[in-house]
Amino acid sequence: MSYILPIGPYHPALEEPVHAKLYTEGEVIKDAEVFVGYNHRGIEKLATERNAIQTLVLVERVCGICSHSHAFTYAMAVEQINQIEVPKRGAYLRVITAELERLHSHFLWLGIACHIIGHDSMFMHIWDERELVMDLLEKLSGNRVNYAMVTIGGARRDVDDDLRREILDACDKLKAPLDRIVEIALTDKTIAMRTKGVGVLTREDAVRLGALGPHARASGVNIDVRKDSPYSCYEDFDFDVPVVDSGDVFARVVVRALECYESIKILRQALENLPEGPINLGTKLPKIKEGMAVTRHEAPRGQLTYMVVGDNSFNNYRVIAHVPSYKNTPTVPHMLRGNTVADAGLIIASIDPCFSCLDR
Amino acid sequence: MQVQEYKKIMIDKDQIVPVAERMRKKEIWLTMIHGFVNKEGQMEICYDYQVEPVIESYHVVGEMTVPSIGEIYDVAAQWPEREINELFGVTFEGLDVSKRLFLPEDMLETQGKGQIMVTPLSELRRLNREEAEET
Numbered sequence: 001m002s003y004i005l006p007i008g009p010y011h012p013a014l015e016e017p018v019h020a021k022l023y024t025e026g027e028v029i030k031d032a033e034v035f036v037g038y039n040h041r042g043i044e045k046l047a048t049e050r051n052a053i054q055t056l057v058l059v060e061r062v063c064g065i066c067s068h069s070h071a072f073t074y075a076m077a078v079e080q081i082n083q084i085e086v087p088k089r090g091a092y093l094r095v096i097t098a099e100l101e102r103l104h105s106h107f108l109w110l111g112i113a114c115h116i117i118g119h120d121s122m123f124m125h126i127w128d129e130r131e132l133v134m135d136l137l138e139k140l141s142g143n144r145v146n147y148a149m150v151t152i153g154g155a156r157r158d159v160d161d162d163l164r165r166e167i168l169d170a171c172d173k174l175k176a177p178l179d180r181i182v183e184i185a186l187t188d189k190t191i192a193m194r195t196k197g198v199g200v201l202t203r204e205d206a207v208r209l210g211a212l213g214p215h216a217r218a219s220g221v222n223i224d225v226r227k228d229s230p231y232s233c234y235e236d237f238d239f240d241v242p243v244v245d246s247g248d249v250f251a252r253v254v255v256r257a258l259e260c261y262e263s264i265k266i267l268r269q270a271l272e273n274l275p276e277g278p279i280n281l282g283t284k285l286p287k288i289k290e291g292m293a294v295t296r297h298e299a300p301r302g303q304l305t306y307m308v309v310g311d312n313s314f315n316n317y318r319v320i321a322h323v324p325s326y327k328n329t330p331t332v333p334h335m336l337r338g339n340t341v342a343d344a345g346l347i348i349a350s351i352d353p354c355f356s357c358l359d360r
Numbered sequence: 361m362q363v364q365e366y367k368k369i370m371i372d373k374d375q376i377v378p379v380a381e382r383m384r385k386k387e388i389w390l391t392m393i394h395g396f397v398n399k400e401g402q403m404e405i406c407y408d409y410q411v412e413p414v415i416e417s418y419h420v421v422g423e424m425t426v427p428s429i430g431e432i433y434d435v436a437a438q439w440p441e442r443e444i445n446e447l448f449g450v451t452f453e454g455l456d457v458s459k460r461l462f463l464p465e466d467m468l469e470t471q472g473k474g475q476i477m478v479t480p481l482s483e484l485r486r487l488n489r490e491e492a493e494e495t
Contacts, residue, residue, distance in 0.1 A: 229412055294366045
């Protein structure tokens with residue numbers, strides 16, 4: 001028997017508003033459609049009414065999880081137009097915050113994935129470890145979300161020696177629980193049965209549909225802006241880009257878990273080699289010069305792109321934010337086809353969607 | 361400190377599809393399609409491709425009807441094209457716009473189309489203030 005099954009925009013398995021229509025034949029999904037736009041706030045338009053400093057505050061509110069990524073990428077665009085060179089220490093502090101953000105975001109997703117498949121003890125274990133990262137972010141920036149670490153021309157807050165040592169210790173402390181999490185993820189039968197061969201996105205489809213970030217890397221596509229087009233100070237760090245070929249939900253779990261190790265590797269290098277010097281240029285409210293810049297940052301969910309147009313005034317002439325979920329969400333119907341209704345929630349969640357980012 | 365390079369290339373609308381086909385053949389990512397009304401009041405549509413480590417940005421200026429590259433880049437092009445259609449009223453030939461992406465369902469009949477262009481927030485605020493003063 002065939003019927004249409006609606007999921008969302010408000011549904012227990014969804015953290016954010018999105019609507020999916022599943023066209024089913026019995027328990028099997030034959031086709032699917034995804035509808036977004038429930039959270040469209042016109043942030044790009046609001047940015048044209050604000051100056052560069054106000055826009056930093058605004059773009060941080062695009063998303064509660066990757067807020068630093070938005071401010072970081074926007075600031076890079078303005079700095080590129082105005083030809084501002086960020087002091088090395090400021091650039092390192094931005095990277096430290098970005099990698100802590102990636103860690104907490106990946107822990108958050110891994111926990112939610114376990115919760116959706118019914119492995120709640122694992123969910124609680126992962127979120128317990130995530131608290132350590134959240135505490136560090138709070139100590140570093142003063143906030144658990146919307147860190148406000150970025151200003152035009154550098155970072156807003158410095159790291160003293162005590163905090164530097166504390167974050168380095170935390171990198172050591174995270175190693176054992178992360179090993180345990182990866183071991184459980186790789187060997188647990190419940191996780192394997194719910195994720196292996198489920199929601200497959202082939203390499204060919206990932207390339208054609210333009211998938212980004214860990215979602216693409218789980219389909220065998222080696223794509224990471226930090227390596228492909230290094231920016232800020234990422235060229236200073238030695239790290240790997242985990243790539244898995246199977247393209248299923250299991251691969252997405254593995255890629256994100258392995259990426260946590262790489263973030264820790266970057267954090268350690270950044271903290272051990274933190275350069276001396278100023279953290280910012282003390283830039284007052286800048287006029288955004290005539291020109292245009294496109295900047296990219298590897299946010300936790302994939303490549304985040306900002307385009308800024310300046311017209312030699314304080315306000316932005318045009319700001320465009322293109323988020324990874326914009327590319328990853330349209331791949332969902334392709335992954336749903338041929339799977340069962342029971343796996344739909346997990347498959348949608350497996351791209352680590354952020355609809356507040358997507359809708360802007 | 362490394363800066364990401366950005367290369368702006370002006371093209372005619374006839375070149376949109378050939379450029380997309382060439383890029384797709386080389387498995388180059390379509391970073392984004394975006395648009396804005398430039399200072400001369402003309403629509404500027406930009407097609408950004410990731411020719412790593414550079415972003416090659418192909419700009420088409422002054423066109424309100426352009427061919428869709430949805431056939432070539434699938435949803436990676438269709439979604440941003442639908443967004444530009446909703447926000448700026450640009451027509452993408454061959455693109456299915458029967459469903460809304462971001463703006464309200466009744467957008468096509470009543471509101472939304474071109475709203476971003478013609479109603480700056482500052483103007484809206486001024487109108488609201490005047491209306492409040494009158495009442």
